[in-house]
Amino acid sequence: MHEVWPDSGVLLASRYRLVTLLETGGMAQVWRATDELLDRPVAVKLPAGDTRAAHLAWREARFAARLSHPGIAAVHDYREAVRPDGSVAPFVVMELLGGETVAARLHDSGGPIPWGEAVSIGTAVAEALAAAHAAGVVHRDIKPGNVMLCPGGVKLLDFGISAAAGEPDDDETGASFGTPAYAAPERLDGKPAEPATDLYGLGVLLFEMVTGEPPYDVNTWEELAAAQAHGPTPLPETLPARLRELIMRCLDEDPAHRPSAAQARRILSRLIPSAPARLTIPLPGRPPTGHAKVLPSYRRASSPPVRRAAVGAVLVMTGVVVVAVVNAVGSPDREPEFAQPIVVTTTSASTASASAVPAPPDASPEVEVTAARETPTTRPPLNVDAAVSRVRVAVEEGEANGEIRADVALDFKNLLRLIDPEDGAAVTEQIDQLRRKVRQRLDERGISAARAAVLQERLADLRASV
Structure with a gap:
């Protein structure tokens, strides 16, 4: 048993052997270590101080492990070691960098x-x-x-x-x-x-x-x-x-x-x-x-299987009414396409065409539901800035009337701020990410179905404007 802990030669979690102390900061020590299981050099970050430092170590591992990018240092592992006094010391294992x-x-x-x-x-x-x-x-x-x-x-x-x-x-101490x-x-x-x-x-x-x-x-x-x-x-x-x-x-x-x-x-x-x-x-x-x-996050085994679904409301009235359909839950592996707007018309026909969307159970037999695109005259073309503004307004309105949780609204607004109209390829990717976020937040009940429908419609307009 080492009298000084941590020290060179100490074996953490029966796997990581400390070699050299590289850096000492106010909240942690960084050691060069050897992963004896995989026989590779690694960096081990041991937090110093109270439970606050230990909690930050766990958060660091969680957040950094979500990313895989050549410009971000990779996190390999999060473990806990036992000090000589019996207390637990959490630590983070990272890639060892030179330079x-x-x-x-x-x-x-x-x-x-x-x-x-x-x-x-x-x-x-x-x-x-x-x-x-x-x-x-x-x-x-x-x-x-x-x-x-x-x-x-x-x-x-x-x-x-x-x-x-x-x-x-919620840090009132200023430690973070x-x-x-x-x-x-x-x-x-x-x-x-x-x-x-x-x-x-x-x-x-x-x-x-x-x-x-x-x-x-x-x-x-x-x-x-x-x-x-x-x-x-x-x-x-x-x-x-x-x-x-x-x-x-x-x-x-x-x-x-x-x-x-x-x-x-x-x-x-x-x-x-x-x-x-x-x-x-x-x-x-x-x-x-x-x-x-x-990196993908895995659903609990008790979660229902992910399936492609459409959420919409049909308003039956004389004339033509356009309503939006939103994908409530999307596949994590494939980005579903948006459903096209639905045109509902009154007609004397008793049957619908083969391509028609099924009418709700309580719908009148005199109603035919057919898929059709919104005509260009319904809404004037939008540029990217105007389309982004419409999405932002929808978020702010949803937050104000309680249809979007405050933290979810802030998340949406932060993502909208990342959109750069001059970078078309990036804009498309960011819009697709927002579309997935809406479905995810709907699944988590952070946004109402009605507000999700509004957002998806306006995001579709934004994508069309790029």
Whole structure:
């Protein structure tokens, strides 16, 4: 039994043997270790302190494990070890990375990073953030120490204080606020987690890379409040104007005025010099998409089988009435197509055509239901911005009248903010994700069937406008 714990040679959970202490922080230690079952090197993160740190370790493993993206450090395992005193110590097992953090790079260079390389690093970080946000995860601790410069590219680390988008911020102690110099203003106001918080962190990261200091070089929350009253130090005029503009937009105190991660990535990628003086960090070797591969979550065995279903209401009246049909539950493996609008007409015919949608049981035999497309004259064509606005209004109306839970509405609005009209391929993917979200939230009873129908109809219009 080791007198000092943890220490080199200690075997955790009969599998992970500690080798070398790599880093010690306020809330955790990071060790180089060996996975003796698979015979591979790994990094083990052991939280220090009270049960709060242990809970954060579990949350980190949960959130990081939802993502599989080349710009995000992978989480392999979550286990618990027994200390010599009999207490339980949870730990997270992650991929072992080589290289240095941006913080180490800034410290070693004693000054700013050449702006061309800073833009390249920022592009990769924005790409990783877009991936996390698309999966509903907010990092909340973007800073130089959590960005690793590896031989194969940039990696985003440490999801220790991350949260689900829209999750209420119930931390009254400030333990999860991170470092004062990198904390977004809304975090101090206790607002729910939102992707814009990470964009503030990206702005701070870019600011520090190109100047050598964060916009507010403070150590306490009191110093931060005083510094924010005067605003950040002006950026050097030698930097490209577009870069200066983006950084200041990210640092805006109002989260609504900040760009999305996808927008920041696009702007930064266009600023990368064709032949930078020093570019040691390669970008991902594929076109950026802003989306991570999200590992599937499995339903409980007692859950009913997933089936494709349509939810609609038929209004019988003289003339023509158009109603929407919404897919209530979609397959996790395949994106169902939306049902076409239904036209209900009164007729003297006693039978329906073979392609007709079956009438409800109590419908009159004089009613024929046939599938037909809405004519172009019913609604004028929409551009993407107008179509997004209509979806947002539907969400806000649903939240106001109690048809959408507040956390679900915030989730929808955060996803809508990620839509960039100039990136057609990404918009289509984001719309499809929203459509799946509506069905998922309907299944979870976070939204009423009537409001889900409205949202699906307006999302169909949005997709048609792209």
